[in-house]
Amino acid sequence: MPHQKMTDPMISGHPDNQTSPVEAAILSTVAYRDCFRCAISLAEMHRFLHGHACTIQELQEALDRTELCQGRLETDGSYYWLKGRRENLTHRQNSEARLQARLKQAQDVARILCNMPHVRMVGLSGALAARNSTAGDDLDFFCITDQGKMWRARAWVVCVRVLDSKTKKLGVCPNYFVSTAALHMEKHTLYIANELALMVPLFGEDIYHEMRAQNLWTNRFLPNATDLPEMTRDLSVRPNRGVKTALEALMNSPIGTWFERFESTRKMRRLNAPGFHDTPHSAFTHERTGQRIFTGEAIEKAWRTRVDTLINGEEK
Known part of the structure; x- marks a missing residue:
């Protein structure tokens, strides 16, 4: 660029x-x-x-x-x-007034998401990460998974979103998934640089640092935004190792391998079909979910x- x-x-x-x-x-x-x-x-x-x-x-x-x-x-x-x-x-003062309660909800959701099998990072993104949310805004999450296991991990996370929509209705929205094999952002724009610098890693700081290291182009846009966001310190969560290990053992079995192949084939065929999206999208792949091509323009x-x-x- x-x-x-x-x-x-x-x-x-x-x-x-x-x-x-x-x-x-x-x-x-x-x-x-x-x-x-x-x-x-x-x-x-x-x-x-x-x-x-x-x-x-x-x-x-x-x-x-x-x-x-x-x-x-x-x-x-x-x-x-x-x-x-x-x-x-x-507008900012109104956002700050509701911020702490909403951040607590995001932290509680992240405690669940970080236990999902093969999820290696859970990042808070969107308006809440920017301390600029309004009433009714979603809890946006950016999830990074193990290589070759994104679709099975995504299915577990989507179950959390569906359960939330039926119960607490917090607006859980895991809207972007990539695997550790696809950390480099293809588009190099000020908007994408800001989104990466805004993201608050609630779980998986090591993977967050790796993602930033693979996107050093952002330093040309935002040379002061090279460290962790300040909110990370107060919001970070840890998984229950017993629960996570057990779930990953299940999903590493032949059943999990079959499910990855089934889910990825089914979803990529559907989500990449011509006319499925109202706006142009990048392709959904084995290692990355697609996004609106003109996002941020x-x-x-x-x-x-x-x-x-x-x-x-x-x-x-």
Whole structure:
């Protein structure tokens, strides 16, 4: 991926050269979060700062020195947002008010999911991982499985989702599965980089680190987001080794091998059939579930429009 795809709207600068590179990075980062109607904290701004490596102290100094990027940002002392978009602060405060209860629910679900056979990582993703959830949002999970055993593992996890839909109705949504043989992301975009950096590994930190190591291209977009998300420390879970070992012994048997072949053949034929999806999808394979091909493009288009307006004084 050419580097300029990430930096074009951020380094072009203001026509009168008043916007420094660090200001451009700050504005680009806050503009991206504005696409989700959400104010951003200083720590989050630092972690997700676009294309500019620095310490959090240097970031704070830049904000002070430039007087909030020449008045293009506003703050209440805790959060930052684009000037004139104070409703983003209200949205963020509402999200924070419900956050702890929802995170506890996600942690409880992860305790179950991590016991499923051949599941090696359970990552919290989506709006809740971004601390930007609204009432009714799902609990989104990203699951990584053993190589060659993704479909049997997925079937167990889907059973948890179905059981939830019949009982507690928490909105359990395991929406993406890959195996340890498919950790590298095929699309290299700012949106995908943000999704990986946002993900909170509730179980399987070693696999999370391996996935990040196989996607070092994300460092060009988000050079400060190389460590574990802060929420990991308080939310991590462990499986019951006896339960997990017993289930994996069952699924490693000839029955499990047969089920993998049966389930993968059945589901790939169905999910890859022409016209099955309303929007174009990548292929479902033995090691990866398919995803919408144009995921994130609308967000990136909206982000670029905001950056053009903020930095170049023009709107496309």
